[in-house]
Amino acid sequence: MLKIETLRGFAAVAQCGNLRDAAATLGRTPSAVSMMLKQLETHLGEPLFETDRKNRLTALGRFVLDQAERELHQFDTTVRAIEGYAKAVYGSVRIATVPSIAGTIMPQVIARHFGTFDQVDIELRDIDSNSILREVLRNRVDIGIATIGQNRAGLHSQLLMTDAFGVVCARSHPLAKEDGPIEWETLKTERIIANSLSESIDAIPSRDLHETSRLKAHNVASILGMVRANIGISLLPKMTILAFGSDALVFRPLVDQTARRELHILRRADATLPPAARLLEERIRDTVASITQDM
Template sequence: MALKIELLRGFAAVARSGNLSDAAGILGRTPSAVSMMLKQLETHLGEPLFETDRKNRLTALGAFVLEQAERELQQYDTMVKAIEGYAKATHGHVRIATVPSVAGTVMPLVFSRHISDFEHVDIELRDMDSISVLHELSRERIDIGIATLGQNSSGLHSQHLLSDAFGVICTRNHPLAQQRGKIDWDMLRDERLIANSLSAGINAEPSRILHDKALLKAQNLTSIMAMVRAEIGVTILPEMAARAANAPELVFCQLADSRATRQIHLLRKTDTALSPAARLLEKHILTCAAELTEGGLS
């Protein structure tokens, strides 16, 4: 018959305690049940494991079996703990890529509230643009993606995370900052626009005309904000991107055009099941994003 781990655990308990009664208490079994386990093990091996019936002196075989059993029991218990931890989302590895604005707003809220849920989980967080997020998902280099959907989104499961309205970013002393209400495209006709890849994606004809005339283009958020701060021009960014930039000396003025909104989705491969830890992280992301949206991003 196969040598069962329970028999080794029972023998090790007796060998450590030196008697059946104490071993039975450790194992939560009766002394007679522990005695039966020892007999089964000795029958399987064909040799006695103890010198006497008092169970306080090991034979040479008993000493060898105890040495091997303790090593195997430790490895077995470690394996069981790892399996159970993975199943309960307390162990594992989660790779997530997100657009920078979510990385700077939603994710800090998620981890500040729920980091204790992931004490033994290896979490890799990267921020990148939406195209790169979709690319990494298609190559299965990440488990969870947070981005705007594009043409290369086939084979992905998407769940709407939040809507992010675009607005004009300018200095506090800029005339646009003194306007009451939202900004119309006509108000930007004579402004020097610092274009960027996010604002270029707004699906509205006035926006395309404005971007076609723009002589300044920048991709890095730090560079964009620095130019606005220097009063070189104004830029158009989603509210979360402006918030993540943490520039209190600048003002976010929302655009009036309802088309000037980007939709951010929580993404994963359709044919790939998430680990328990990844599912738990996904749940926390959805909850925190909903709270931010309900509470207002400004």
């Protein structure tokens, strides 16, 4: 008998002091509200109002109103929280991405749509692709953005974007004095700083360069630090230079346009994203589409 709507009806009558105004507030007819009150009083075995005018509560009525208002507030707060979560107003999103996306795309996503996510907790981590795959599979992050190669087991993946590899060199390096794309042949005499990103290039000339390289670095800061010091040159995606480059570095594209990095947006194949994460994923795709169109 003591349903939430019964308590809401009683509270409305007690607060309004009459059936007519309470019925208007509830969107019910006065007779329906009156019947609801009679059923409640019958269930309790005691009257809630001193008179039929409903403008003065009994001791039981005051107690029930106090309890009802507390319960209605909690119920309404819970409903708002549930609806807010479903509409991506509230919630949390854990995202892991390669550093170049964390430094270029994600700031623009958040800046463009900050108002949409101002009540959503967003945790952003920038780590390497292999670590991202592990974190997604272990359900430690909701969304991943990484290079995946053939490592797709247990993952739902969608191509987000590609960016071209190019030669990165110090501004004082001879290659920086020239313009235009670079042929593989030109790099044969250069000291190559190999890295895990450039090792993914399938072109045979690139593989040959990596096989003869005596230097290898995994961390982008380390790679660029050595390039800045003119220790050698490296092959990196353009997005990496946009995120971490400086006036001391020069990026020159390759003639071979097949040398590209693919970045996928990832989640667990057996998981449904929370509403806020799903909305953030959509905003990431929208932002990437607009940025790459302008590049």
